[in-house]
Amino acid sequence: MDADAASFANRVLNWYQRYGRHDLPWQRQDAYRVWLSEIMLQQTQVGTVIPYYQNFIKRFPNIKQLADADIDEVLQHWQGLGYYARARNLHQAARIVRDQHKGRFPQSFDAVAALPGVGRSTAGAILSFAFDQRWPILDGNVKRVLARCFRVPGWYGQSDTMKQLWYLAESVTPAEQAPDFNQAMMDIGSMVCLKSKPKCEACPLKEICSSYRHHSQAEYPQKKPARVKPHKHTLMLLHRHADQVLLWRRPPSGIWGGLWSLPEVDAEPAIELWQQSFLSMTQLPNKIQESVIRHQFTHYSLDISLAIIEMEQLPHKIFDQDNYVWVGIEALGDHGLPTPVRKLLASLQD
Ligand code: SF4
Numbered sequence: 001m002d003a004d005a006a007s008f009a010n011r012v013l014n015w016y017q018r019y020g021r022h023d024l025p026w027q028r029q030d031a032y033r034v035w036l037s038e039i040m041l042q043q044t045q046v047g048t049v050i051p052y053y054q055n056f057i058k059r060f061p062n063i064k065q066l067a068d069a070d071i072d073e074v075l076q077h078w079q080g081l082g083y084y085a086r087a088r089n090l091h092q093a094a095r096i097v098r099d100q101h102k103g104r105f106p107q108s109f110d111a112v113a114a115l116p117g118v119g120r121s122t123a124g125a126i127l128s129f130a131f132d133q134r135w136p137i138l139d140g141n142v143k144r145v146l147a148r149c150f151r152v153p154g155w156y157g158q159s160d161t162m163k164q165l166w167y168l169a170e171s172v173t174p175a176e177q178a179p180d181f182n183q184a185m186m187d188i189g190s191m192v193c194l195k196s197k198p199k200c201e202a203c204p205l206k207e208i209c210s211s212y213r214h215h216s217q218a219e220y221p222q223k224k225p226a227r228v229k230p231h232k233h234t235l236m237l238l239h240r241h242a243d244q245v246l247l248w249r250r251p252p253s254g255i256w257g258g259l260w261s262l263p264e265v266d267a268e269p270a271i272e273l274w275q276q277s278f279l280s281m282t283q284l285p286n287k288i289q290e291s292v293i294r295h296q297f298t299h300y301s302l303d304i305s306l307a308i309i310e311m312e313q314l315p316h317k318i319f320d321q322d323n324y325v326w327v328g329i330e331a332l333g334d335h336g337l338p339t340p341v342r343k344l345l346a347s348l349q350d
Contacts, residue, residue, distance in 0.1 A: 008149075008208065009174040009181060015204035016184035019191070021046075025053060027183075031105035031130035032063045038122050038129075039086050041139075046190070052081050064103055067094035075259055075336030082339070088258060089117025107131050120166075125182060134178040136169035141189020142182075146172075147221035148193060148211040155224040230300045236262040236341070238348070241311040241326070245345070247335060249323040255297065256338040260325075262306075292347075295340040304340060308348075 021027075024046065026037035036056065040049045056077050060066040066074070071091050078087035093115040097105055105126075106112050113123040121142075124135030138146075143156060146168045154161030174181055192203045200212050211217045239246035248263040250256050293304045327335060332345060 005172050008172045011204040012181055012184045013177055016180050020184045020187045034130040035126050038125050039090050039117060043083055063094050063097050067098040079336050080339055084257060084259060086117055092116045128178045128182050132179060134175055136173040137182045138165055138169045142185045144221055145189045145193045148217055149205055149209045151210045151220055155222050157224055232300055233303045235265045235305045235307055238262055238306055238308045239311055243329045244326045247325050247327050259338050260335040261338060261341050293340050293344055
């Protein structure tokens, strides 16, 4: 490690002693808990994650219990955290650990990085926090600190930029105390080097930060040129009979994969099934609410309209019983539902 890198690491470690976070519920815990927290923390802030983490650990206290659980129950405990692919990958990875690693969390980088949902940075974080190994990490907060400190050109979607950021992360990570260093870098990113208005006066890196010296903090990290978000529209069908509603399980891939939702007329295979097996039994919608909810995804926004179909009687046979179910309003909480659908159903009960 050269002198600049050593100075960088010392500043970060000294700051961590005084100001860093030392009492997060997953710190100094086993690999299962560290791994779970790292997956939950992808795209989600610490404050939001803590109650979900605690609730999840209460129900699935170890990797075996998670692996043996039904995916529906896992998704239900993930409900509200978003990015549900994370929960499906977590569940799948728990089964891999159970079946291929004798239930013990692997300790080699290649084996950890091969688990579904675990990328290079997450693998480094797990190995460093759970097994005290020296691996660099590069989550969103660390990327921002490094991009500003070294004025790294380009945006994160560019491979040259990522290569340079990984090179820097690798260079500044010390041989000793890698877990403290990694935690400190995440803390500096989330507490000091904020996206807008970084608190440079309180930053341990200000004497060596190139953006600070050049008053160019706002220019780094450089942004991807903006693109207008496309706008989509869908019509959801609320079949209602007394206090029961019809839920449809979404396909495993795609948005809200595997979660329970309402049948949609533009979603295959729901429309096809609906037309073939069900339409003849239903009345025409007696109420359509236009654009009742707008939901923002990363790449597009979605307007959801709702057609309410009051049914006088339940159909005798239910087609495709695995993926359609009648549920009493009071039991909706037992099913993993996407947040906008849950809000939509809740608003009808008001
Ligand atoms: S000095 Fe400012 S811009 Fe540089 S790393 Fe610290 S907080 Fe970020």
